Amino acid sequence: MIAVPLFVAFSIPLLGYIHKKAGLYAMSATLLFNTFLSFSTLPHAFEKPIRVIIAGYKPPFGINLAITPFSIFLACLISLMGFIVSIYLLKDETTETQEKFSMLILLVVMGATGIVLTGDIFNMFVFLEIMSISSYALTSIRKDRKGSEAGIKFLLVGSISSTFLLLGIAIIYNQLGTLNMADIARRFSQMNPKLAFAAVSFLFLGLGIESEMFPLNAWAPDVYQGAPAPVAALFSAVTVKAGLYAMIRFLYTISNNSSFIKLLMLFGIATVIVSELSALKQTDVKRMLGYSSLGQIGVILFAVGIGTKTALEGAVFHFVNHAVLKATMFLSIGLLAKYAGGSSFEELKGIGKKYPFLAGVFAIGALGVMGFPPLNGFMSKLMILTAAAKAEHVVLVMLVLAASVVEGFYYFRVLQVMFREPEPTRIEKRSVSLAFVIPLVVLVGMIVGIGLFPGVLMPYFKGAAMDILSRGDYISVMLSGGGAL
Amino acid sequence: MIERFLMNTHYIVLIGVILLLIIGFFGALTKRNLIKILIALGIADTGVNLFFITIGYISGKTAPIFSKNGLTASQMVDPVPQALVLTAIVIGVAVLALGLSIIIRVYEHYGTLNVSRIKRMRG
Numbered sequence: 001m002i003a004v005p006l007f008v009a010f011s012i013p014l015l016g017y018i019h020k021k022a023g024l025y026a027m028s029a030t031l032l033f034n035t036f037l038s039f040s041t042l043p044h045a046f047e048k049p050i051r052v053i054i055a056g057y058k059p060p061f062g063i064n065l066a067i068t069p070f071s072i073f074l075a076c077l078i079s080l081m082g083f084i085v086s087i088y089l090l091k092d093e094t095t096e097t098q099e100k101f102s103m104l105i106l107l108v109v110m111g112a113t114g115i116v117l118t119g120d121i122f123n124m125f126v127f128l129e130i131m132s133i134s135s136y137a138l139t140s141i142r143k144d145r146k147g148s149e150a151g152i153k154f155l156l157v158g159s160i161s162s163t164f165l166l167l168g169i170a171i172i173y174n175q176l177g178t179l180n181m182a183d184i185a186r187r188f189s190q191m192n193p194k195l196a197f198a199a200v201s202f203l204f205l206g207l208g209i210e211s212e213m214f215p216l217n218a219w220a221p222d223v224y225q226g227a228p229a230p231v232a233a234l235f236s237a238v239t240v241k242a243g244l245y246a247m248i249r250f251l252y253t254i255s256n257n258s259s260f261i262k263l264l265m266l267f268g269i270a271t272v273i274v275s276e277l278s279a280l281k282q283t284d285v286k287r288m289l290g291y292s293s294l295g296q297i298g299v300i301l302f303a304v305g306i307g308t309k310t311a312l313e314g315a316v317f318h319f320v321n322h323a324v325l326k327a328t329m330f331l332s333i334g335l336l337a338k339y340a341g342g343s344s345f346e347e348l349k350g351i352g353k354k355y356p357f358l359a360g361v362f363a364i365g366a367l368g369v370m371g372f373p374p375l376n377g378f379m380s381k382l383m384i385l386t387a388a389a390k391a392e393h394v395v396l397v398m399l400v401l402a403a404s405v406v407e408g409f410y411y412f413r414v415l416q417v418m419f420r421e422p423e424p425t426r427i428e429k430r431s432v433s434l435a436f437v438i439p440l441v442v443l444v445g446m447i448v449g450i451g452l453f454p455g456v457l458m459p460y461f462k463g464a465a466m467d468i469l470s471r472g473d474y475i476s477v478m479l480s481g482g483g484a485l
Numbered sequence: 486m487i488e489r490f491l492m493n494t495h496y497i498v499l500i501g502v503i504l505l506l507i508i509g510f511f512g513a514l515t516k517r518n519l520i521k522i523l524i525a526l527g528i529a530d531t532g533v534n535l536f537f538i539t540i541g542y543i544s545g546k547t548a549p550i551f552s553k554n555g556l557t558a559s560q561m562v563d564p565v566p567q568a569l570v571l572t573a574i575v576i577g578v579a580v581l582a583l584g585l586s587i588i589i590r591v592y593e594h595y596g597t598l599n600v601s602r603i604k605r606m607r608g
Binding site for chain 2: 122126129133136137140143144145148149151152155156158159160162163166167170173174179
C-alpha cells in the first residue's frame with residue numbers, strides 16, 4: 001500500500017511520454033488499488049492488529065508497520081478520499097503541469113497512509129515530511145499570486161514544525177535508545193520527568209502545527225484559499241487527519257500524558273471559538289470554508305481531549321464526517337468558483353439559479369456541517385456533546401453549541417447569496433462534465449447514507465476508539481507478535 | 486537526572502546547538518526578508534541535526550565504518566543517529582530548494598521580498 005504508490009509516483013513522468021493523460025489515469029488506478037487493499041484488510045485487522053516486519057529485523061530493533069484498527073480505519077478513509085478527489089481531477093484543466101500534479105497527489109496520499117500505518121517514530125517523521133513537502137508544492141502549483149503566497153507561508157510554518165518534531169524525537173532517542181513506538185510506550189515512564197515534559201511539549205507543538213490547532217493554525221486559512229480547490233479538499237480530508245492521527249497516537253499510546261490531553265481539549269475549544277468567529281467576517285467563500293474546517297477540527301480535538309470512550313467514538317465518527325463534508329464543499333465550490341470567475345461573495349451572487357445541482361450539493365454539505373438531522377454531521381456532534389455532558393464539561397458544551405449557531409449563520413448567508421440574488425447575466429450555463437459529477441454524487445450519497453444509517457459504521461468506531469484507549473494491548477501485540485499479513 | 490544526560494554529550498557542542506537554535510528561531514521570527522527567514526530556518530535545522538549526532542557520541546569510540554581489521558561493533562559510536570541525520574539533512578535540503586523556488590514565484594508576483602507587504606489575503 002505504501003510501496004506501490006511510491007513506485008507509480010516516480011514512474012509517472014515516464015508514462016507522460018507515452019500518452020498525455022496517462023499520468024492522471026495511473027494516479028486514479030493506484031488510488032483505487034489502495035482503496036481495495038485497505039478495505040480488504042479492514043476486517044482482518046479488527047480481530048487482531050497486524051504487525052508487518054520489514055527486512056527481517058524483529059521489533060524493537062527493526063522498523064515495522066503497525067496495522068491497528070484505528071490505523072487501518074484511517075487508511076481506508078484516506079485512500080477513499082484520495083480516490084474520489086483523483087476522479088475529480090481527471091477532468092480538471094491544468095495544462096502542462098498534469099504529470100507533476102498527479103505525482104504530487106500520489107505522494108501526499110502515500111505519505112498520509114505511511115503515517116497512519118507505521119509503528120516507528122522516525123518513520124512517521126519521514127512520512128510526515130513527504131506529505132508536507134508535496135503539500136507545499138501542491139499549494140503553489142498554479143503559480144498564481146495567491147497560491148505562491150500561501151505556499152511560502154505553509155512552507156515556513158511547516159519547517160518550524162518539523163524542527164520541533166526532530167527535537168522531540170532526539171530527546172526521546174537519547175533517553176530511551178529506541179525508535180519503535182511500542183517500545184517507547186512501554187518504557188516512557190523511565191524517562192527523566194523534565195526531559196519527558198520537554199519531549200512531549202516539542203512533539204505537541206510540532207504535531208499541533210500540522211493538525212491546525214489554535215494558536216498554531218494561522219497558516220491554514222491562507223492555504224485553503226490559495227490552493228486550487230481539489231487540493232484544498234485533499235488537505236482538509238487527508239493531511240490534517242494524518243496529523244491528528246499522529247497527535248492522538250503520540251499522546252494516548254506513547255506517552256499517556258493526561259495533562260496534555262486536557263490541554264488538547266482546551267485548545268480544541270479555543271480553536272472552535274476563534275475559527276467560527278473569524279469565519280463570520282470573511283468575504284471569500286474558500287477562506288470561510290477554511291475557517292469552518294478549522295472549527296470542525298477544533299471539535300475533534302475537543303472530543304479527543306475529553307478522553308472517555310464515547311467521546312473517542314464520536315471523534316472517530318467526526319473524522320469521517322468532516323473529511324466527507326469538507327471534500328464535498330471544496331469540490332463543489334471549486335466548480336462554482338471556476339464558472340463564476342472567483343470565489344468571493346460578489347462573484348457568486350445568484351449562481352444557485354444557473355447551476356442548481358452544484359449549489360445544491362454545496363447546500364447539502366453546509367447542512368451536514370451545521371448538524372442537521374438526517375445528515376451525518378448530526379450524529380457525530382450528538383455523540384461528542386453527550387459524552388462531554390456526561391463528563392461534566394457543561395460550559396464547554398454550551399460553547400460548542402453557540403459556535404454551531406454561528407456556523408449556521410454564516411452558512412445560511414452564503415446560501416442566501418447563492419440562491420436568492422437575481423440571476424447574473426454575465427455567466428452562461430455550461431454543461432458540467434461527468435467526471436466532476438460522479439465524485440460529488442458519491443460524496444453526497446455518503447453524507448446522506450451515513451446520516452441515515454450510522455449503525456453500519458458504528459462497530460468500526462467502537463473498535464478504533466478501543467484501540468486508542470488500550471495502550472497495553474498495543475504494546476504487547478507489537479512487541480510479541482500479531483497476526484500475519 | 487540532568488547529569489546523566491550531560492555525561493553522555495559534550496558541553497561545547499551542546500552550547501553550539503543551543504546557539505544555533507536561538508539564532509535560527511530568532512531570525513525566523515524577526516527578520517523581514519523572506520530569504521533571510523528561510524536561511525534562519527536552515528540554521529535551526531542544522532542545530533537540530535547537530536544535536537542528534539551529538540546524542541550518539543560515546544567518548545573514546547570511533548566512526549561506525551568497518552575501516553580497520555578487527556573493528557567490532559562495541560568500538561563504534563551509535564550509528565542510528567547518523568542514519569537519521571542523513572535523512573533529516575536531505576529533507577532539509579529539499580525544503581530549502583522548494584522554498585527558494587516558491588520565493589522566486591512570489592517575487593515575480595509581488596515585486597518585493599518584504600514579508601509585511603506580502604499580505605494580500607488578509608480577511
